[in-house]
Amino acid sequence: MHELGVAGGILDVALSEAARHASKKVTSIRLRVGVLRAIEPENLSFLFGHLARGTPAEGALLEIVEEPIRVDCPACGVSEARAFTFECPRCNGSGVSVTGGDSLSILSLDVDV
Amino acid sequence: MDACDRCGILTRMQPDGTVRIEVERSILQSADEAAAAIRALLSGRKIYALNLISSPGSGKTTLIEALLARFDGKGGVAVVEGDIETEIDAERIRKHGVQVRQINTHSACHIQPFRLLSVLREMDLSETRLLLVENVGNLVCPAEVSLGEDSRVVLLSVTEGDEKPLKYPLVFKTSDLLVITKTDLLPYVTFDVDRVRRAARAANPSVEIFEVSATTGAGMPALLDRIEALRAAKTA
Numbered sequence: 001m002h003e004l005g006v007a008g009g010i011l012d013v014a015l016s017e018a019a020r021h022a023s024k025k026v027t028s029i030r031l032r033v034g035v036l037r038a039i040e041p042e043n044l045s046f047l048f049g050h051l052a053r054g055t056p057a058e059g060a061l062l063e064i065v066e067e068p069i070r071v072d073c074p075a076c077g078v079s080e081a082r083a084f085t086f087e088c089p090r091c092n093g094s095g096v097s098v099t100g101g102d103s104l105s106i107l108s109l110d111v112d113v
Numbered sequence: 114m115d116a117c118d119r120c121g122i123l124t125r126m127q128p129d130g131t132v133r134i135e136v137e138r139s140i141l142q143s144a145d146e147a148a149a150a151i152r153a154l155l156s157g158r159k160i161y162a163l164n165l166i167s168s169p170g171s172g173k174t175t176l177i178e179a180l181l182a183r184f185d186g187k188g189g190v191a192v193v194e195g196d197i198e199t200e201i202d203a204e205r206i207r208k209h210g211v212q213v214r215q216i217n218t219h220s221a222c223h224i225q226p227f228r229l230l231s232v233l234r235e236m237d238l239s240e241t242r243l244l245l246v247e248n249v250g251n252l253v254c255p256a257e258v259s260l261g262e263d264s265r266v267v268l269l270s271v272t273e274g275d276e277k278p279l280k281y282p283l284v285f286k287t288s289d290l291l292v293i294t295k296t297d298l299l300p301y302v303t304f305d306v307d308r309v310r311r312a313a314r315a316a317n318p319s320v321e322i323f324e325v326s327a328t329t330g331a332g333m334p335a336l337l338d339r340i341e342a343l344r345a346a347k348t349a
Contacts, residue, residue: 002222002254009140017134027131031140036283038253084282086315094311097318098286104140104257110131 003039006104007047013106014057023111028061030108034101035069035082065107070100144258147226151261154233155244160191161347162244163340164260166284167268168277169250172294174202175327176268176336177245181209183337189240193232195224195249202247212236223255224248230261242348252277256284263347264340270295271304278312286316290323292336297326 014026033039045062052058068080073088073096081089081101088096127133139145155162165173177192184190192213194202203215214232216224229246238244246262248255267288269277272295278285285291291313293306306324313320321339325332 002257005144005221005225005254005257006140009143012143013136013138013140017136021132021134023132036286037257038283084279084316086279086312096315098282098316102283102286106136106138106140108133108135108137110127110133112130113132 003044004047006037006039007044007051010048010062010106011051011055011057014052014060014109015055017109018056018111021111021113023113024056025112026057026060026109027112028063028110029057029106030063030065032065032067032103032105032107034067034103036084036098036102037104039064039104060109067101067103069098072097072099141258144226147230148259148261151226151230151233154230155261155263158238158241159348160238160241160244161344162246162260162262162264164246164248164255164262164265165268166248166252166255166265166288167250168252168270168273171250171268171270171273172292172327173247173250173268174205176266176292176294177206177247178209179327179333179337180243180245180340181206181211183341184243189238190243190245191236191238191241193224193229193244193246195247197221197249212241218249222249222251222253223258224260226258226260243344252281252284256281256287264289264343266290266292268292268294269309271298271302271306275303275305275308278309278316282316285313285320288317288320290321290336290339293322293324295326295328296324296331297329 014029018026041064048062071079071081073093075093076091079090087094167173181190190211192206192211194215196202197218200215203213206213216228246260265288267284310322323332323336325336
């Protein structure tokens with residue numbers, strides 16, 4: 001259920017952008033969501049659809065671009081992981097640091113004008 | 114990519130006739146703005162703020178009580194308690210004679226920064242040098258939202274298991290201090306402290322890790338000293 005606040009944030013941005021462009025309909029919204037955010041796309045879409053009822057964003061499609069976890073390994077450099085780890089996904093070395101994968105942003109939205 | 118002739122924003126006509134607006138904005142922008150307002154309020158008053166996050170029952174309120182004992186008479190401490198329901202924690206803290214407010218989030222699983230901001234605006238912070246915010250007991254949602262705090266503290270009790278940093282990485286990635294609590298129970302549970310340390314360091318290489326037992330007092334002085342030093346650095 002923690003997707004509810006995220007869905008509300010998406011709707012706020014979508015409605016303010018739609019108003020700024022004098023658009024009465026938002027058709028789709030592209031998001032970048034890091035794996036570390038633990039967002040369930042189905043939950044997010046369901047909650048967004050519920051909140052957007054009766055607004056210009058009603059029926060808008062959420063397209064989620066998943067951002068992998070970025071892992072820096074002192075032995076073999078940067079790589080990406082699909083799940084949180086403290087071992088390098090490439091060489092299994094320790095001492096890695098997680099440097100990315102917590103994005104939560106709206107990239108673009110498609111509107112009718 | 115074309116610039117909109119009305120507002121100059123970058124847009125692109127799609128084959129289906131819709132217009133693509135490139136925004137690249139944080140989804141949590143309104144929350145981030147409230148957090149920035151809290152940060153400004155605290156900076157203006159030279160108040161050092163801690164955001165305490167953990168599962169229910171890991172020792173957040175107990176750590177607050179230890180901090181109240183340490184800072185008694187050394188400049189004001191104010192406490193904001195976050196819980197879904199009840200004033201139980203606020204009443205427990207009020208007995209110590211400090212200013213305390215309870216935020217009941219009802220169905221929400223974390224303190225929202227705009228709620229904290231409005232509570233802080235109602236409080237008398239003229240003597241306050243240390244603000245302790247106890248978030249709702251939860252390792253997921255509180256990690257997602259900044260409350261404008263100076264330091265985020267995640268507590269993990271040894272009875273919860275040593276896999277928590279792997280299961281809830283975001284809170285460990287975003288916390289400045291990790292406090293491993295109830296270490297007096299280590300002989301009775303399976304909890305690999307080194308495993309937790311390694312995972313927490315992978316999530317955040319600069320995390321400061323403390324092992325404490327409020328029951329025996331082990332490790333508590335080092336933690337309280339560190340918080341006092343952080344507060345002194347902010348309020349000097």
